[in-house]
Amino acid sequence: MGKVNEYSVELLEDWGDSVDIHYTQFLEVAFFLKVAADHKMAVAFIKRKLPRLNENEISFLIGEIIDGYQETL
Numbered sequence: 399m400g401k402v403n404e405y406s407v408e409l410l411e412d413w414g415d416s417v418d419i420h421y422t423q424f425l426e427v428a429f430f431l432k433v434a435a436d437h438k439m440a441v442a443f444i445k446r447k448l449p450r451l452n453e454n455e456i457s458f459l460i461g462e463i464i465d466g467y468q469e470t471l
Contacts, residue, residue, distance in 0.1 A: 409455060410462060413448065417459040420447045 424443045428435035441456045448456070 413451060413459060416448060417444055418463050420444045421460055421463060
């Protein structure tokens, strides 16, 4: 399990900021267009921006970003 944790930390360090930026852009566009913003659409949006990441990695990073924001509330 240590290897999974190391990979998760590495993924967050390498891609966390980029995914955060694109996720925020996605939410802003959805809000501006007044459309529902669901998780599947967010992953697809980010996948186009960061094709090196797979859908599971993007989903994990979005979850970590959301958890991080919720912890600060």
